[in-house]
Amino acid sequence: MRAVTDTAIVTHRNIRHLVRTPQLLVFATIQPVMFTLLFVYVFGGAIRTPGLEYVNYLLPGILTQTTLFGGTATAVGLAQDLNEGMIDRFRSLPMARSAVLAGRTLADAIRNVFVIGLIVGVGTAVGFRFHGSVGGALAAFGIALLFGYAFSWVFAVVALIVRQVEGAQVASLLIVFPLVFASSAFVPVASMPGWLQVFTRHQPVSVTVGSVRALTQGTSAGTLPLTSVAWSLGILALAAPLAVTLYRRL
């Protein structure tokens, strides 16, 4: 019970931070918006996506990528709290041990909800349309959010190891970039060299993008959604206990 209350208190504090640093939210959304526009208008013409208009192909990729980038906010926020002594303050209080990390990742997931809404808005303006059911669309958002949330814990681990703001941010992006670009987020896997396809097809970003794409476009999703959820839960099951252990040993 204590863990739940304390997590809510810390989440509330982190949400206040988000509200009070709107510039961070702006920067967090400019990047995916820019990507959307660049890919739709600059590269889109050159990329063949059979059976789907490119903007409908792209937006699920952008959404997934954005939740992942949103997760890196966890690394930055945590490293900041470490450097400003807030973590020492929290650790000297008789509060639940998991609450600082849970409150951080939860706040970043809530932030991702807003960013997803914004991206869908921008996407709609440049021609993105839902072709599936409402339930499918909601399931797609849920899958993307869960994916970002699981990675938030990975980035929490990164921050607890690196313990320094810039370093934690760079290290997180080093994890994000290969996963996002060597995936089906922006271009079909079939256009890549054969040796790369093996990785690209099965890695969690592709699986998640594939699920979001199928669920928002009303095409057959097959086992993709389940596989994506399994990835997210697997990553959570590894990263969350590791992060809590590192936090305790700080």
Add this chain to the structure above:
Amino acid sequence: MAATPAVEALGLVKHYGAVRALDGVDLSVEEGTVLGLLGPNGAGKTTLVRIIATLLVPDAGTARVAGHDVRSEARAVRAAIGLAGQFAAVDALLSGRENLVLVGRLYGLSARQAALRAESLLERLGLADAADRLVRGYSGGMRRRLDLGASLVGRPSVLILDEPTTGLDPRTRIELWEIVEGLVRDGTTVLLTTQYLEEADRLAGRIVLIDNGLTIAEGTPDELKERLGADVIDARLRHVDQGEIALAALASLATLSPPGGPAPTWHAEGRRLRIPSAGGAATLLETLRALDAAGIEIEDISLHRPSLEDVFLTLTGRGAGDA
């Protein structure tokens, strides 16, 4: 039967890689008293404080706070202590009030209780006017006061302050001393580290002097001062390379201090010669003659009662602020 001490540490050892930050320190603070932990930069004060506040696990040794072991009963220790670390740990993006309410809520207070507690602490720390401004805009002194407030939210029985007045102006420092004195009157035990000997002299009933991770002296301020014996002559030389010559010149003066007593010491950083002087003004005169005869140029010389600073310099061979 003596009561269990509020804080008790035995044989604490902590390494950071090759650095031995603590090399077997014992410490005991009686309930309701103030212990001043004194030591130069890098002595191990913060390391010791962090172990007692459960933030750091020692490599060896044990520590108990309010009867609870810092390792196996960390949570009970946390419920008993209030910590104001060496650097203010306050949230810049929250207001002063929000900071204290946050801490109160995490101590398990209801929203209402936390708000009342925050209000009374803001009042007490002179932050009432700034209570609803973001801490981002607070001065360094205001942050420290808020940090102290955060450490008081849980009504700690043991208050741990790591250099609480470093960087404060003299007036704010005295205000903070008065707050601490008030808490002690109400029965709070205080463990305080400081580089200001005046602060230790005023607040602490007992002082533990540490250097290089080792306890080098311990006692009441008066006991420590007495160890230096009588008056001290403090001379500043013009040339740093004359220190050793001066010591040699003084070695032959029998009246300086009783045999076996403390000897003159030389501190190159401040070009200072410290001469324990049993004979008061007569020794001063002799000293001046001896130094003059040896061709030593003196910039400044004075005779005074030993202060804690003298204790500090004599025992650590360094000034409190020197690295």
